[in-house]
Amino acid sequence: MHRQTLPIDQLGAWARLNNVEFNGVKIMASQGDKGSGLVTTAERSIDNPLLMTIPNDLVLSLENVWVYAKSDKHLRQVLEATGDYSRTARGAILIFLLLQVTNGATGGSIGVSNPFSEYVKFLPLRVPLPTTWNESERAIVTGTSLEAALSAKLNGLDRELNLLKEKTSSIDWCQKCWWDAASGTLTLDDWKTVDAMYRSRALDLPGTGHSMVPCIDMANHASGGSTSALYETDGDGNAILVLREGKDLAPNDEVTITYGDEKGACEMLFSYGFIESTVKSARELFLDLSIPDDDPLKLAKKAVAQSAPGFRLFLRGDSTDWESSFVWLLCVNEEDGLEIKLLQKNDGERELQASWKDKEITDMSNLVKLLKLEPLWDVFALRAIITCQNRVEQQLFRLEGSKNSVDELLIIGEVDNDIRANAMQLRHLEEILLLHAYGDFETKKSQILDSPVVQQYLGATMASNPGVSEDDFS
Numbered sequence: 001m002h003r004q005t006l007p008i009d010q011l012g013a014w015a016r017l018n019n020v021e022f023n024g025v026k027i028m029a030s031q032g033d034k035g036s037g038l039v040t041t042a043e044r045s046i047d048n049p050l051l052m053t054i055p056n057d058l059v060l061s062l063e064n065v066w067v068y069a070k071s072d073k074h075l076r077q078v079l080e081a082t083g084d085y086s087r088t089a090r091g092a093i094l095i096f097l098l099l100q101v102t103n104g105a106t107g108g109s110i111g112v113s114n115p116f117s118e119y120v121k122f123l124p125l126r127v128p129l130p131t132t133w134n135e136s137e138r139a140i141v142t143g144t145s146l147e148a149a150l151s152a153k154l155n156g157l158d159r160e161l162n163l164l165k166e167k168t169s170s171i172d173w174c175q176k177c178w179w180d181a182a183s184g185t186l187t188l189d190d191w192k193t194v195d196a197m198y199r200s201r202a203l204d205l206p207g208t209g210h211s212m213v214p215c216i217d218m219a220n221h222a223s224g225g226s227t228s229a230l231y232e233t234d235g236d237g238n239a240i241l242v243l244r245e246g247k248d249l250a251p252n253d254e255v256t257i258t259y260g261d262e263k264g265a266c267e268m269l270f271s272y273g274f275i276e277s278t279v280k281s282a283r284e285l286f287l288d289l290s291i292p293d294d295d296p297l298k299l300a301k302k303a304v305a306q307s308a309p310g311f312r313l314f315l316r317g318d319s320t321d322w323e324s325s326f327v328w329l330l331c332v333n334e335e336d337g338l339e340i341k342l343l344q345k346n347d348g349e350r351e352l353q354a355s356w357k358d359k360e361i362t363d364m365s366n367l368v369k370l371l372k373l374e375p376l377w378d379v380f381a382l383r384a385i386i387t388c389q390n391r392v393e394q395q396l397f398r399l400e401g402s403k404n405s406v407d408e409l410l411i412i413g414e415v416d417n418d419i420r421a422n423a424m425q426l427r428h429l430e431e432i433l434l435l436h437a438y439g440d441f442e443t444k445k446s447q448i449l450d451s452p453v454v455q456q457y458l459g460a461t462m463a464s465n466p467g468v469s470e471d472d473f474s
């Protein structure tokens with residue numbers, strides 16, 4: 001779909017028209033590779049911390065999308081057709097943004113023009129999130145945790161667009177403008193664009209939740225002590241940007257917020273398209289795990305697992321640690337005490353019920369608590385460590401094994417320079433974290449292997465299965 005644009009220096013006029021108040025700040029066209037940003041026009045200090053006020057009705061939240069829908073038939077039709085999807089903040093806001101882009105592309109004939117129909121024209125034409133990267137750019141993150149996250153996200157976006165098509169094809173104007181082979185112009189790239197707009201600009205606004213706040217979303221990110229401002233909600237429900245305590249800004253200083261200092265390098269690149277060059281650690285990453293085909297409870301375990309299949313590896317102080325409720329499900333079976341049964345409910349429905357030695361498990365995060373009470377706890381803990389360590393090793397092989405093809409792509413592929421720098425930084429940071437984790441798992445493994453419970457268990461297992469060694473333990 002053709003996206004109309006407006007020069008960013010006209011955003012000041014848009015802001016005045018829509019009662020956005022700037023106090024000693026303005027939007028600056030270019031902040032180097034960061035796109036537009038916010039800068040001060042005068043000295044700012046904590047004596048007068050208010051930098052910007054955005055009226056409540058300009059905050060794009062789930063609630064406000066439905067308020068706009070009351071006076072916009074086209075928006076309402078799509079929201080209603082998509083059911084539960086548009087009852088979530090992300091779903092409703094994505095549809096709203098798509099309607100604004102459609103409004104611009106159809107010269108205003110679809111939807112009712114509102115402040116956002118103009119505002120989206122100030123947003124960058126290209127948001128460099130990995131979902132918008134080309135094939136070569138995607139291939140250079142092979143072996144990082146972004147590889148799986150990106151592939152899942154791309155599949156998810158494709159599914160969402162197909163669902164949107166299925167639900168709205170019967171609406172005449174949707175069929176004509178979006179889906180019709182001759183006149184429809186909506187593509188997967190458009191859907192990726194609205195998703196990227198939302199993901200890279202959404203804030204968790206206190207009292208409102210996930211929302212997009214025009215003008216505050218022009219603030220770039222800086223972490224730690226470099227963050228200069230915070231967003232909040234004032235007593236009247238307006239969104240405000242205020243100076244951080246202890247910060248004094250001189251004229252022309254950039255005003256920054258944090259997009260989440262706790263986020264790992266992969267999540268930063270995934271959601272915002274960059275990693276700060278000063279970042280020295282990947283901080284955390286997620287590795288997926290699959291249940292082996294020879295596990296007799298494979299399908300049942302998949303059905304009762306309440307979390308993503310994998311584990312989160314993260315830095316805690318100087319060491320690495322991991323967390324997952326899925327891993328524990330992977331490490332025990334019927335012979336240990338896990339049971340998963342199909343129950344017939346009173347209403348005729350059937351459901352799977354998991355239990356550990358006759359204790360029902362409704363919340364899978366409780367499985368580890370029950371395992372910790374078992375005499376064989378050290379054995380289960382060792383299985384979990386070996387499972388995670390093997391997966392870390394596999395990831396290191398994939399990262400290492402892709403180095404030559406990545407080097408080649410950097411020479412012959414079409415790779416944007418910023419994307420190259422970010423992707424290579426991610427590869428480097430994740431390799432360090434994985435190596436660190438591998439070493440920490442090794443230490444934990446040798447400690448736990450000394451436990452009398454494990455020694456006794458291994459002795460008994462090897463005696464009854466002469467072909468089995470300690471290495472086969474997982």
Ligand SMILES: C[S@@+](CC[C@H](N)C(=O)[O-])C[C@H]1O[C@@H](n2cnc3c(N)ncnc32)[C@H](O)[C@@H]1O
Binds near residue numbers: 035037219
């Ligand atoms: C909320 S928007 C900020 C405004 C944006 N610069 C614009 O031109 O509209 C977030 C996007 O700005 C860019 N960005 C923000 N902070 C950055 C930083 N510290 N380094 C590089 N890019 C940054 C990224 O493209 C990110 O996805």
